[in-house]
Amino acid sequence: DIQMTQSPSSLSASVGDRVTITCRASRAISYSLAWYQQKPGKAPTLLLYAASRLQTGIPSRFSGSGSGSDYALTITSLQPEDFATYYCQQYYNRFRTFGQGTKLEIK
Amino acid sequence: QVQLEQSGAEVKKPGASVKVSCKASGYAFTDYYVHWVRQAPGQGPEWVGWTNPNSGGTEYAQKFQGRVTLTRDTSISTAYMELNKLGSDDTAWYFCARTGLPGHDVFDLWGQGTMVTVSS
Numbered sequence: 001d002i003q004m005t006q007s008p009s010s011l012s013a014s015v016g017d018r019v020t021i022t023c024r025a026s027r028a029i030s031y032s033l034a035w036y037q038q039k040p041g042k043a044p045t046l047l048l049y050a051a052s053r054l055q056t057g058i059p060s061r062f063s064g065s066g067s068g069s070d071y072a073l074t075i076t077s078l079q080p081e082d083f084a085t086y087y088c089q090q091y092y093n094r095f096r097t098f099g100q101g102t103k104l105e106i107k
Numbered sequence: 108q109v110q111l112e113q114s115g116a117e118v119k120k121p122g123a124s125v126k127v128s129c130k131a132s133g134y135a136f137t138d139y140y141v142h143w144v145r146q147a148p149g150q151g152p153e154w155v156g157w158t159n160p161n162s163g164g165t166e167y168a169q170k171f172q173g174r175v176t177l178t179r180d181t182s183i184s185t186a187y188m189e190l191n192k193l194g195s196d197d198t199a200w201y202f203c204a205r206t207g208l209p210g211h212d213v214f215d216l217w218g219q220g221t222m223v224t225v226s227s
Contacts, residue, residue, distance in 0.1 A: 034213040036152075043202050043217035044152065050211060087151055091212035095168055096142075100151040 002026050002090050006099035012107040018076045021102045023088035025069040032092035035064060035073045038101075039084045047086075048073070080106075109133035111141075111203050111218035118224045119193050126189040127221045129203030136184035137161040139205045142214060143177065143188045147199040157206075158186055193225045 003026040013019050023033065031051040036044035046055045048064040051071055061076045075082055083106050088099040114128040129141060143155040156167035158177040165177045171190070179186045186203055201221045204214035 032212075034211075036214075043204075043220055044214070045217075046213055046215050049208060049213040055215065089152075089213070094166065094212075096154040096212065098152045098154070 001095050002029065002093050002097050004088055004090055004097050004099040006086075006088055006102050008102060009100065010103040010105065012105050013078055014107045015078055015080060017078045018074065019078060019104065020075075021073045021086055021088075021104075023066075023071045023073070023099050025071075025090055025092075028068045029090045029092035031067065032090055033064075033066070033071045034089045034091065035062075036087045036089065037082075037084045038087065044087060075104075078104075109216060111205065111216060113201075113203060113218040113221045116222040116224070118226065121194055121225055121227055123193050123225075124189060124191045125193060125223050126187055127201050127203075127223070129186045129188075129218050131160075131184045131186070131205070134207075136179075137181055139207045141177075141179070141186040142204045142206060143175075144202045144204055144214070145199040146202070146220075147196070150199075152202075155188065155201075160184075160186065190223075193223075195225050197223065198225045199223060 005024045033051045034049040035047045038044040052064040063074050065072050085101045085103045087101050112130045117125050137160045140157045142157040144152045146152045158165045160179045176189045203218040205216040207215040
């Protein structure tokens with residue numbers, strides 16, 4: 001299986017800040033990467049796929065970048081509703097795997 | 108509206124089986140694969156497997172091979188996940204999710220989740 005490693009595991013930030021979360025795959029995954037947001041007690045929500053394509057209805061303050069085995073999720077101008085846990089997921093390999101998550105907390 | 112509605116919480120004893128349902132509405136059930144993903148408390152999601160509602164075909168994560176069965180009933184647009192020989196480490200939220208974006212194997216629609224607790 002392809003291992004997905006996210007960093008940091010937790011992050012404190014303020015409303016209006018810009019934050020970046022990184023995700024490293026154990027091998028190159030050719031942009032086959034998605035990002036999800038999850039709030040407590042809820043299912044994950046798809047934010048981006050193909051590393052940088054924004055899912056319909058997701059605000060443009062969310063963006064994705066990267067290539068090979070290294071990817072990043074950037075949120076510009078944090079809003080109160082953005083404080084949540086974020087997961088990356090690879091779909092290059094048919095045995096899809098997720099990162100362990102990054103919890104974004106209010107400073 | 109487009110949604111996946113899952114069955115309610117379950118409490119099972121070790122060694123038992125559990126069957127969770129996932130009813131699709133608002134879209135053509137047979138057009139998109141249904142996957143199952145589980146999430147233990149405080150952990151990241153873990154992919155369990157998929158079922159093709161059109162053909163009934165399935166694929167399972169190696170970890171669950173021999174212990175999980177995914178089925179569907181197209182007459183009621185419902186997918187099922189049955190997990191056998193439950194242990195305490197199977198305590199988790201179980202989600203069904205659709206891969207609905209052509210060419211991209213990502214989960215664009217999720218059920219609300221079913222909490223399965225395994226306890227003696």
